[in-house]
Structures are given as C-alpha cells and as structure tokens.
Amino acid sequence: MFLFLNFRKILTIVVLAVIASYSAAATVQDSKGEFTIDYEPQRIVVLEFSFVDALAAVGISPVGIADDKDKDRILPQVRDIIGDWTSVGTRSQPSLEVIASLNPDLIIADISRHEAVYEDLQKIAPTLILPSRRETYEENLQAAVVVGTAIGKQEELEARLAQHRQKMNEYAAQLPGHARVQFGVARDDLLSLHSENAYAGGVLKTLGFENPKVSEEGAAYVSTGLEQLLAINADYLIFGYYSNPSIVHKWHAEPLWSLLKAVQDDHVYEVNANTWSRARGMMAAETMAQDLVRIFAEH
Amino acid sequence: MRATLGLPVLLLLVALLIVASFMLGAVPIPLAEILKIGQADFAHSFTLYQYRLPRAVLAVLVGGMMALAGALVQGVIRNPLASPDVLGISNGAGLLAVCFITLFPQSSAGAIPLVALLGSAMAALLLWLLVGRYPSETRLALTGVALAAFFAACIDFVMLLNPQEINTALLWLTGSLWGRNWVQVQLLLPWLLLVPVALLLVKPLNLLALDEQNARSMGVNVPLVRFAALALAVCLSGAGVAVCGPVGFLGLIAPHVTRRLLGSRHQLLLPGSFLVGAILLLFADLVGRVIDPPIEIPAGIVTAILGAPYFLWLLFRIK
Numbered sequence: 001m002f003l004f005l006n007f008r009k010i011l012t013i014v015v016l017a018v019i020a021s022y023s024a025a026a027t028v029q030d031s032k033g034e035f036t037i038d039y040e041p042q043r044i045v046v047l048e049f050s051f052v053d054a055l056a057a058v059g060i061s062p063v064g065i066a067d068d069k070d071k072d073r074i075l076p077q078v079r080d081i082i083g084d085w086t087s088v089g090t091r092s093q094p095s096l097e098v099i100a101s102l103n104p105d106l107i108i109a110d111i112s113r114h115e116a117v118y119e120d121l122q123k124i125a126p127t128l129i130l131p132s133r134r135e136t137y138e139e140n141l142q143a144a145v146v147v148g149t150a151i152g153k154q155e156e157l158e159a160r161l162a163q164h165r166q167k168m169n170e171y172a173a174q175l176p177g178h179a180r181v182q183f184g185v186a187r188d189d190l191l192s193l194h195s196e197n198a199y200a201g202g203v204l205k206t207l208g209f210e211n212p213k214v215s216e217e218g219a220a221y222v223s224t225g226l227e228q229l230l231a232i233n234a235d236y237l238i239f240g241y242y243s244n245p246s247i248v249h250k251w252h253a254e255p256l257w258s259l260l261k262a263v264q265d266d267h268v269y270e271v272n273a274n275t276w277s278r279a280r281g282m283m284a285a286e287t288m289a290q291d292l293v294r295i296f297a298e299h
Numbered sequence: 300m301r302a303t304l305g306l307p308v309l310l311l312l313v314a315l316l317i318v319a320s321f322m323l324g325a326v327p328i329p330l331a332e333i334l335k336i337g338q339a340d341f342a343h344s345f346t347l348y349q350y351r352l353p354r355a356v357l358a359v360l361v362g363g364m365m366a367l368a369g370a371l372v373q374g375v376i377r378n379p380l381a382s383p384d385v386l387g388i389s390n391g392a393g394l395l396a397v398c399f400i401t402l403f404p405q406s407s408a409g410a411i412p413l414v415a416l417l418g419s420a421m422a423a424l425l426l427w428l429l430v431g432r433y434p435s436e437t438r439l440a441l442t443g444v445a446l447a448a449f450f451a452a453c454i455d456f457v458m459l460l461n462p463q464e465i466n467t468a469l470l471w472l473t474g475s476l477w478g479r480n481w482v483q484v485q486l487l488l489p490w491l492l493l494v495p496v497a498l499l500l501v502k503p504l505n506l507l508a509l510d511e512q513n514a515r516s517m518g519v520n521v522p523l524v525r526f527a528a529l530a531l532a533v534c535l536s537g538a539g540v541a542v543c544g545p546v547g548f549l550g551l552i553a554p555h556v557t558r559r560l561l562g563s564r565h566q567l568l569l570p571g572s573f574l575v576g577a578i579l580l581l582f583a584d585l586v587g588r589v590i591d592p593p594i595e596i597p598a599g600i601v602t603a604i605l606g607a608p609y610f611l612w613l614l615f616r617i618k
Binding site: 068087092094095100120124 | 324
C-alpha cells in the first residue's frame with residue numbers, strides 16, 4: 001500500500017515535470033494559421049487595446065502599446081495592473097522602428113489593421129495576429145484565451161475567464177433585463193449605433209438586455225439619423241461621445257427628439273466612449289456592466 | 300539656378316535627404332552608427348534595411364514618377380494647372396481601390412496595388428473614349444476635370460455607405476509610405492523603364508510647347524506624341540498611386556518648381572521634375588515621421604499642407 005502510493009506520487013511528479021517542460025511551448029491558431037512559440041515571452045508589444053486587457057487579466061505587462069500616444073485610452077484599472085509602457089504610435093499606423101527598438105520577443109497584432117505589415121512585424125519578432133477591431137464579445141473572449149495560451153498562461157486566463165463569466169452573471173442579476181437598450185457612439189456629424197453583432201451589443205445581451213434591430217443585414221455598426229433613431233425607439237439610449245458637442249447634442253433642440261421613448265421616460269445616459277467602444281476586453285465588459293448597474297440603480 | 304548646375308545640385312539634395320531619412324525618425328540613429336553598416340555589431344539592421352532604406356527608395360521612385368507624369372501631362376496639355384490628378388487618373392485608382400476595400404474587407408491588403416493600377420487604366424481609357432481621336436487641349440483638360448470630380452463624388456458615396464471600412468480606405472487614400480517595404484520596390488522597378496522612354500519625347504514636347512500648328516509644320520506627329528505622353532503619364536502615376544495611394548499635389552507642384560529652377564526646356568524639365576518629385580516626397584515622409592513621434596503622419600497629408608497654398612498662389616498669379 002505504502003509502495004503503491006509512493007509509485008503514484010512519483011508518477012504524478014514525472015507527469016507534472018513533463019508537462020512543465022512543455023508548458024513554455026505553445027501552439028495556437030491565429031488568423032494566419034498555426035502560431036508556435038517555444039518560450040515564455042518577456043517583452044511583448046501590443047498593437048490593439050483588447051490584447052492589453054487580455055494581458056492585464058493574467059498580470060502581464062507589455063513593454064510597448066500602440067496607444068495612439070494617449071495613455072488615457074487604456075482603462076485605469078488595466079493601467080494599474082500593467083504599470084508603464086512605451087508608446088509605439090497609433091493603432092492604425094504603429095511605428096515599426098520604435099517596435100524594433102524595444103527588442104520584443106512577441107508582437108500581438110490585429111488582423112484588420114495590421115495585415116499589411118504582418119511580414120515586417122515578423123522580421124522584428126514572432127507575431128500573433130488575431131481579430132480585434134470589429135470583433136464580437138465572444139470573439140474577444142476567444143482571442144483572449146489564444147493570447148493567454150501563447151504567453152504560457154492558459155490556466156490563469158481560463159480561470160480569469162470563468163471568474164469573468166460569473167461576475168457578468170452577478171451583474172445581470174442586478175439588472176432588470178428584457179429592456180431594449182441601444183448603445184451608440186456620437187461624433188460631430190455621425191451617430192453610429194452598435195448592434196447585437198458589435199462588441200457592446202454582445203455585452204448588453206450577456207447582461208440580459210435586448211438589442212433593438214437596427215439593420216436588416218445584421219451589420220455591427222449602423223450610422224443613423226434622428227428619424228431612424230425614432231423608428232428604432234429603444235427603451236434606453238446610452239451614448240458615448242467622441243466629440244462634445246456631438247450630433248446628438250444638436251438633436252436635443254429638434255421636435256423629433258422629444259418624441260423618443262427614451263427621452264420621454266428620461267432614459268438617455270452618457271457613458272465613456274473609450275471604455276464602451278475602443279477598449280474591448282474582460283475588464284472593459286465588467287466596467288460597462290458596472291456602468292449599467294449604476295445607471296439602473298439611480299433610476 | 301544655372302541650368303548646367305541644376306541637375307547635379309538636385310541630385311545632391313536627394314542624396315542629402317536620403318542620409319537624413321536614415322538618421323532621423325522616432326529612434327534617431329547617429330551618423331557614426333550608420334557608418335557601421337555591414338559590421339557585426341550593427342544594432343539597427345531592421346530599422347535601416349527593412350524600414351528606412353526601402354521607404355527612402357520608394358519615396359525617390361514614387362515621387363519621381365508622379366512628378367515626371369505631371370511634367371508630361373503639363374507638356375501636352377500646355378496648361379500649368381494640369382496633372383494626372385486633374386485628369387482623373389488618381390481618383391479613378393482611388394475609386395476602384397475604395398470599392399474593393401469596402402466590398403471585400405476581409406481580402407488581403409496586398410491586392411490593393413493591382414486594383415488601383417486597374418483603376419488608373421480604366422479612368423484613362425474612359426477619358427480616351429470621351430475625348431475622341433483628335434483631342435484638343437481644352438477638351439482633354441475639361442473632360443479630365445469632370446471625370447476627376449465624378450470619381451471623387453463616387454468615392455465619397457461609397458465611403459458614406461460603409462462608414463466602418465473608412466479607416467482602411469482613408470489610410471490608403473491619403474497617400475502614405477507607412478507599411479511599404481522591398482515588396483513594393485520590386486513592384487515598381489519594371490515601371491522605372493518608362494523613365495528613359497519618356498526622355499525620348501523631349502524634342503517633340505519642346506516643339507509642341509511653341510504651338511500645335513508650328514509643331515505640326517516641323518514634322519511632329521501631334522496626336523501620336525500626345526497619346527504617347529499621356530499613356531506614359533498614366534502608367535507612371537498609376538504605378539505610383541498603386542503603391543502609395545494618391546499623394547496629393549505632387550504631380551502638380553514638382554514640374555512647376557522645376558520650371559522655375561531650370562526653365563521650360565524638356566531635356567532639363569523632365570529629369571529635373573523627377574528629382575524634385577523625389578525630393579518633395581522624401582521631405583514629406585521625413586517631416587511626417589519626425590514631427591510628433593512615434594505618431595506617423597502620412598506623407599500625403601504633408602504634401603497637401605505644402606501643396607494647397609502653392610496651388611492657390613499659382614491660381615492668383617495666373618489670373
């Protein structure tokens with residue numbers, strides 16, 4: 001009996017040792033096919049915000065971020081975890097020479113923005129390229145798992161993901177659900193509604209809300225005029241403003257505006273456009289849920 | 300500037316700007332470091348070989364080709380405000396590229412140059428069909444302007460319908476050297492063969508500059524020269540636009556500046572325009588990279604900022 005137990009212990013140790021020696025090697029599927037990395041990256045450069053959220057979720061700090069040269073675009077709670085970093089320029093045209101000067105051992109890029117420079121990035125460091133811009137809520141979570149696996153933190157990330165799902169369930173329980181909630185981002189001359197196929201729409205759905213139908217073709221983002229907004233007539237309107245005053249502020253003076261159900265019920269709210277539209281990630285989604293809990297508690 | 304000294308001085312300026320663009324950027328490299336090229340302890344091989352060098356080469360090629368195209372068009376249309384942009388070539392390329400980007404957002408970015416080149420060719424063909432076999436200068440210019448405006452309106456329309464794809468399209472439409480590398484240099488090299496071909500047109504273009512009657516009586520086949528010059532201009536600017544997007548005002552300004560520096564004789568004007576175009580695009584790209592690093596401002600925005608006031612000044616002067 002004693003011997004048998006010992007044998008099992010030894011076996012466990014051997015198995016764990018084998019797993020440990022392989023844990024630094026990871027193979028994942030990215031947008032360009034199979035991505036293999038046989039070390040745990042220490043110097044990571046990240047070219048979209050959603051990947052920063054994924055790294056922060058497992059406590060990893062990137063050395064460089066394409067932050068549009070504006071550190072405030074990274075969520076405060078993400079900043080608290082990752083500490084300081086070097087800006088590598090805009091997300092749309094990151095500076096490859098700054099990336100190269102950081103001597104990264106992993107670059108995480110967005111297939112939508114950075115496919116044109118994928119080969120150049122690979123000359124600097126192994127490049128994991130995944131969807132970020134225009135991704136849905138579920139795609140974002142899947143991408144986070146891929147990032148976690150690639151940096152050798154699969155277990156930690158999956159644990160964080162389970163925690164995230166539980167948190168979102170808890171938030172959902174505090175919210176009324178079933179209300180038709182519409183989120184949109186307003187610029188000076190354009191209101192863009194985020195449908196159920198957009199990131200914010202996915203978060204709203206996860207929290208039990210209903211997304212009004214804003215597009216026949218199922219487009220993720222729909223630019224909308226005041227008349228269409230009235231036709232959609234959501235119970236709650238939540239706006240983020242990229243510019244202030246925006247087109248929505250101009251509408252306040254129009255007679256049609258006062259016909260909106262959300263306006264009549266005093267259910268028009270402002271949230272941080274950066275958090276709701278640009279950030280995308282588990283921490284962003286949790287912040288959005290907190291925003292909603294606060295909004296619904298106040299009214 | 301003394302005409303004989305002109306070309307060597309311009310060439311020297313190109314060389315100086317190339318060296319400057321090696322040294323300056325978000326990560327400055329001192330000259331002493333650059334001179335270590337090829338040595339084992341050279342620390343900036345990616346930045347220099349894969350980033351700044353191909354960009355500088357591209358700036359010279361694209362700037363030169365677009366400017367040469369402008370000089371050819373101004374030569375045959377005999378209007379100082381003419382350029383490939385005015386003829387609708389750039390906007391034709393832009394329209395097809397924007398349609399492609401919005402219709403196939405998932406497609407590879409590598410296909411854009413080919414699509415844009417096709418767009419230039421289609422715009423040129425349409426222009427040719429509309430002006431008929433024996434185009435007068437005015438007819439060419441006016442039809443070109445109308446086509447350019449029409450294409451520009453179509454571009455706006457397509458982008459308004461698909462606001463989410465605008466970013467990618469806009470990025471290309473502003474004209475930029477960002478993200479370009481040796482692949483694009485290879486794409487451009489065959490088109491460079493057209494530059495010596497353009498120099499064959501020096502004599503007839505000089506005669507055509509007198510006026511059409513005189514040129515004809517001196518034995519110039521005017522329709523042929525016109526067709527050849529315009530076809531060359533379409534290919535040169537089409538290839539440039541395909542790789543970098545339409546870089547505004549380059550084809551217009553470079554020949555002008557050259558004419559002021561070196562005079563109107565095409566044996567100096569054509570090669571001079573090539574060099575001035577190279578200088579302008581090298582400069583624009585350099586300014587865009589160093590003005591607010593690590594943010595990269597597209598070269599097309601810099602040329603537009605430089606070019607728009609020049610264009611206005613030109614308009615007032617001509618009046």
